[in-house]
Amino acid sequence: MNARSGPLAQRKIALIKQACCVRGSLFYSSQRSSFSQIAIRPAETATPGAKHGADFSTSATKKSHDDLISKEIFLDVLGSAATKREAKSYLSRFRSAKHKIDQPRLQNARRPDGGVNLGNLYVPARAIDQYPLFVQGQSKPHGSDEVSESLHIALVKIREPHLINDSTLQDVALTLVKLNRLGMSSVIVVDCEDENHSHNSDLRRLTREQADRVATALEYHDAHGARRLDSVLQISGIASTGLHSSVKVRSNIHIASPNLLLSPLRKRKIPVVAPIAFTSTSQMLVHVPADEAILALIRYFAGLQPHLSPDAEPQAVAQDIASMQKAISLDRVILLDPLGGIPSLDNQHRSHVFINLEQEFDAIKSELSSPITEAGTPGPKDAPSLYSIGSDKYGSESSSTDSHPISPTSATSSDKVSDIRSISSDPIIGQKMSAISKIHLKNLGLLRNALAMLPPSSSGLITTAEIAANSRQRPQAADAGPGVGTRRLQNPLVHNLLTNKPSVSPSLPTDRVQQYSTSGKEQDFVVPATFFKHGMPVSIFPDPKHGAWSPPSASRPSIQLFDPRIDLPRLIELIEESFERKLDAPLYLQRIEKCVAGIVVAGDYQGCAILTWEPSSHSPSTVVPYLDKFAVLKQSQGESGVADILFNTIMTSCFPDGFCWRSRRNNPVNKWYFQRAKGTWNLPGTSWAMFWATDGVSEGEGRGMLGDYESVCRRVDSCWTDA
DSSP states (O other): OOTTTTTHHHHHHHHHHHHHHHHHHHHHSGGGGGGGOOOOOOOOOOOOOOOOOOOOOSSHHHHHOOOOHHHHHHHHHHHOOOHHHHHHHHHHHHHHHTOOOOGGGTTSOOOSSSSOOGGGHHHHHHHHHOOOOOOOOOOOOOSSSSSSOEEEEEEEEEOGGGGGGHHHHHHHHHHHHHHHTTTTTTEEEOOOTTOOOOOOHHHHHHHHHHHHHHHHHHHHHHOOEEEEOOOOEEEEEOSSSOOOOOOOOHHHHHHHHHEEEEHHHTTTOOEEEEEEEEEEETTTEOOOOHHHHHHHHHHTTTOSSOOOTTTOHHHHHHHHHHHHHHHEEEEEEEEEOTTTEEEEEEESSSSSSSHHHHHHHHHHHHHHHBBBBSSSSSSOTTOOTTTOOOOGGGGGGSGGGGGOOOTTTOOOHHHHHHHHHHHTHHHHHHHHHHHHHHHHHHHHHHHHHHHHTSOOEEEEEOHHHHHHHGGGGGOOOOOOOOOOOOOOHHHHHHHHEEEEEEEETTSGGGGGGBOOOOTTTTTOOOOOOOOEEOOOOOOEEGGGGGGGOOOSSSSSSSTTTTTTSSOOHHHEEEEEEETTTBBBBBHHHHHTTTTTEEEEEEETTEEEEEEEEEEEESSSTOEEEEEEEEOOGGTTTTTTTTTHHHHHHIIIIIIIOOOEEEEEETOOHHHHEEEEEEEEEOTTTSEEEEEEOOOOTTSHHHHHEEEEEEEHHHHHOOTTTOO
């Protein structure tokens, strides 16, 4: 081993052992609750000032600061509760980047072979118990065993950094440094646009000041440093029109100095981009919208930036694009916004947990644009909107959303609607609410345009700076009660890097999730972030938009699987691959011929659900809504969100009043089913576990429904050839 790399490697091994010891003593002792109170803070030996660079008085102080940050990273990794599958996927994708995390003084030294092996931090099975995945049978983790040489990047926009206090900004910087050390380099864009800084020169000055402030905070925590960039963008004469697309692929704003951007990234510095561009004709510096700067960076990293040279050879352009796409992987687009995630119509989670843009963009855009009337339905366009809430800037000087009178974290859905009705006559508040709604729409549109230009594995995240800074704010332990609880308060940025998932499963019922404020007091469940994927379309046959599903009748027969809109061979192939069993197709088609309620197909047959109306022998005149088949391709199980997308679609669009299903007792998916069901029962004398997603089944008059469900789950023929 190289003499200079030996002490570093030994220190990393020691830190891993410490983290593992912490894990063993805390996760497996009776003092498990004390883990949530651990907070290792970096030594505050310097106060960030105007100049760049961390001011460590001695090398010992610098080493201590670095070691403490490393320990915090291990604690955040442990607290993320990623499953073995997610850990392997992360390691396979980021292994190459993590081998390059050595200190700057070792840049020219021989790297140790092992690097930081985070895989040992994810066992044993407590994490799996808390976050079950929809995985049937044996499947391989995503990602190749080959080590990727791509530079993994997270593009981060910080909106209104001038309103973020120094302490919060320091913690945000610490979180971004953690991402950097875990293999995800950040490129930051500051967005200082507001009504108080509309003049171009004032906005340029404020933008530079805040970019310097962010860079200073980053350098305080990372000796690799940060670098402000305000001359990488150019406004050219290339028209923004000419390419008809729903996605903004073309623009007249480009990356004019790629080396200024890539050079710090290669040195593991964090570029802080000020959205200031120079014009190609007059060479004047002008402020450009931060969203346009974000999209320009995405086009460049994705290899979609048009070549500015008219003499460029097409073959050379193609080679440049291929080379860029191979060298750089833009994996995340993160928006730190005072408003937080995209608000949800039902308000159960206060904001959307996960948005499948291909399926939900139009509906959510309509919701955000639709105001609320007395009946709680869309009203006149000039009325205030339910979604125009949630910013401290527009109603409170406090940085805590808990104190806001109409904050999404401080009231129930009915309370909020009442509050909005009571203040809707105030024109000033109405204008502020409208402004907030427009910002939500801009964020939604930005993520849609961004992810449409990136690979399907890329994702987006919207949260607040306060939540992004929360890694060191460990809540006091509290009794989670008998329900199914989730993990302790997490940093969504670190969790998203490790899992590429939202912090909470989007198909999990609200009453199965509990979360606590940083003060340790239980409060209404709040999802602090919205996770985005370009995702996949969802096809429903018949479409509930044309009428709610109802039992078949002479005037309205059931849909047939031979319907030309359904690819029956692929449907059967999907079911057989998911269950790893051979379906007796003729027998199955005969069984469900007259009782199909509908079929849900996710993407290009990546997942499907077949739902039926089953007659009850318990009540002869009753038909029961039944989930007959629920299948997801092996390659889409666990990480792509297909199972959540399907289940949510069934719950919200197909059988909103509830349904039942069954599964063999030894099915590994049962843990996933259990968390989403309102009730379950192991049917005596059978190998089946029965589940239902209906309220009140085991109470009072609902007991009759329980008998109907039991009769169906006992009687239905599964139609497997090996049954």
